[in-house]
Amino acid sequence: MNVNEQLTGLERIELTKKSYDELQLGESIDIGSHHIGTVCRNVHAEDGMHAFVISNPHEVTILFKGSYGIKRGNPQTWRDEWFKTNLPILRAMLSHERRVPSRLKSASKLLNETINQFKGTQIY
Incomplete structure (x- = not known):
């Protein structure tokens, strides 16, 4: 079992x-x-997406950093996490628009790269 x-x-x-x-x-x-x-990749995308890829011989774990809470944030956190990602997601959901923030596109790209790099390995 993994x-x-x-x-x-x-x-x-x-x-x-x-x-x-x-x-x-x-x-x-x-x-x-x-x-x-073991951490094999530390990703800081230009749009603020931050993730770690952790691998062992049987599986790969990807940790995506989420948004800091409202109380813990600072001006940069508010700009990068809330105004550029979270609020656009909420707005798109409420208006039924098909718009994807760049951080989610970066996360998807990292996931696809990891799947291709570790073919046949269980990804979490």
């Missing part, structure tokens, strides 16, 4: 919180007694 399938709900939360850390290439990621893998 390690991601063995994680409890609380361990999944702990893993997700790692997306807000400054993980380093080659850094080993462990959650409880589970070895998730």
Whole structure:
């Protein structure tokens, strides 16, 4: 069984919180007694999308950094995360428009690149 399938709900939360850390290439990621893998890619896209790719011999985990909360944000966070991504998503949903913010396009591109790079490997 893959390690991601063995994680409890609380361990999944702990893993997700790692997306807000400054993980380093080659850094080993462990959650409880589970070895998730090693950071093999640290992505900072021009549009602000930030993600880490963590791999082990059997699976790959992609951690996408989400938006900071309203209280924790600063002017740059508000501009990059709320005005450029979250509010346009809300506006598109409410008006039934088919518009995708650039961060989501960057995330999709990273996912496709990772799938192609790790063919046959389980991706989480």
